[in-house]
Structure formats: structure tokens, C-alpha cells
Amino acid sequence: xxxxxxxxxxxxxxGQVGQKTISFLQNNDSIEIVAAVRSAAxxxxxxxxxxxxxxxxxxxxxxxxxxLKDIDR
Numbered sequence: 001x002x003x004x005x006x007x008x009x010x011x012x013x014x015g016q017v018g019q020k021t022i023s024f025l026q027n028n029d030s031i032e033i034v035a036a037v038r039s040a041a042x043x044x045x046x047x048x049x050x051x052x053x054x055x056x057x058x059x060x061x062x063x064x065x066x067x068l069k070d071i072d073r
């Protein structure tokens with residue numbers, strides 16, 4: 001078993017459900033949260049809190065590969 005924490009992607013991170021999910025999981029030391037956002041500007045608020053971010057826009061297939069790289073769940 002790997003000692004690395006599983007990376008959990010939270011889509012819709014800037015929305016109500018996404019924000020609540022991140023708040024709920026944020027103090028869980030057994031995982032790494034990755035917030036999916038549509039722009040670098042929206043990523044900044046999460047990065048300020050020490051939460052990793054990726055750019056993922058469901059309307060833009062070109063963002064999928066990079067956003068899902070190294071994501072476990």
C-alpha cells in the first residue's frame with residue numbers, strides 16, 4: 001500500500017455543494033483535496049487556504065487530461 005495520500009478531486013468547488021464538501025473534508029489528514037475551478041482567478045481563493053487546484057471546464061474537453069492527472073478519486 002502506498003504511503004501517499006489519495007488525491008480527491010472536488011468538481012464545482014466554487015459552488016455551494018463544492019464549498020461545503022471541501023469544508024467537510026478539509027481537516028481530513030488522510031486525503032489531499034484538489035479543487036476543480038474554471039479559471040485561475042477562481043483558483044486563488046483555494047490556493048490562499050493551501051488547497052491544490054486544477055483548471056477543469058466541462059464545456060472544454062481540452063482541460064480534462066491535465067485536470068485529471070494524478071487524481072485518485
